[in-house]
Amino acid sequence: MPRYTPEQLAMRNASVWTDVQLILAPIQFIVFLTGVAVTAVYAVNSDLFSFYWVSLAILFKTFLFGLLLVTGAYFEKQIFDKWIYGKEFLWEDVGSTVAAVFHLLYFVMAYMGFSEDVLIWEAFLAYFTYVVNALQYLVRIILEKLNERRMKADGVV
Numbered sequence: 001m002p003r004y005t006p007e008q009l010a011m012r013n014a015s016v017w018t019d020v021q022l023i024l025a026p027i028q029f030i031v032f033l034t035g036v037a038v039t040a041v042y043a044v045n046s047d048l049f050s051f052y053w054v055s056l057a058i059l060f061k062t063f064l065f066g067l068l069l070v071t072g073a074y075f076e077k078q079i080f081d082k083w084i085y086g087k088e089f090l091w092e093d094v095g096s097t098v099a100a101v102f103h104l105l106y107f108v109m110a111y112m113g114f115s116e117d118v119l120i121w122e123a124f125l126a127y128f129t130y131v132v133n134a135l136q137y138l139v140r141i142i143l144e145k146l147n148e149r150r151m152k153a154d155g156v157v
Contacts, residue, residue, distance in 0.1 A: 003088045003089075003140070003144060003147075004079075004088075004144065004147075004148075006151065006156050008079050008080070009148060009151070011078065011079050012075075012079055015075060015078055015079065017071055017072075017074050017075035017078060018075065020071045020075075021068065021071060021072065021075065024064065024067060024068050024071065025068065027064060028061070028064040028065060028068060029134070031057070031060050031061050031064055032061055032127060032130060032131075034057060035057035035058055035060070035061045035123070035127060036124075036127050038053050038054055038057045039054050039057065039058075039120060039123045039124060039127070042054050042120065043120050046116070051116050051119075054116075054119070054120065054123060055106075055110065055119075057123075058103065058106050058123050058126060058127075059107075061103065061126075061127070061130070062103040062104065062106070062107070062126075065096075065099065065100060065103055065130065066100065066103075069096055069100060072084075072089075072096070076088075076089055076093075091136065092133070092136055092137055092140060095129075095132065095133040095136050096133055098129055098133070099126070099129035099130050099132070099133045102122070102125055102126040102129045103126045103129075103130075105122060105126070106119060106122050106123055106126055109122055
């Protein structure tokens with residue numbers, strides 16, 4: 001199911017927002033890996049360091065997730081003329097919204113005074129929603145790259 005017309009494909013390849021996403025996504029992945037590691041180590045042995053580091057890790061992850069969400073909206077507006085929830089990116093945007101809710105829920109729960117044990121599981125849940133959402137994007141990227149190659153082979157692009 002191709003998402004881009006030849007004109008949109010050219011705009012995508014020329015867009016600054018494509019470059020921004022290509023820079024931020026791997027940084028977010030590294031922050032994700034660090035956050036999961038910090039959270040897992042703390043869950044196994046809370047004597048090694050303070051819970052502060054778990055919260056700081058998910059704070060950075062949430063910030064980067066939000067930054068990618070906003071820059072992705074600019075990308076969608078530039079290419080598809082819709083800020084978010086356009087038909088071309090509907091399910092990725094829904095997945096991003098769900099992941100954003102679970103990332104932010106961590107801080108709501110912390111503010112409400114939930115225990116560290118509950119917050120640890122909420123952090124893992126937020127990280128899990130990110131993984132599902134990231135896999136969703138990777139599948140679409142692979143499909144679009146295959147479609148782009150097909151279009152080039154057919155002389156459309």
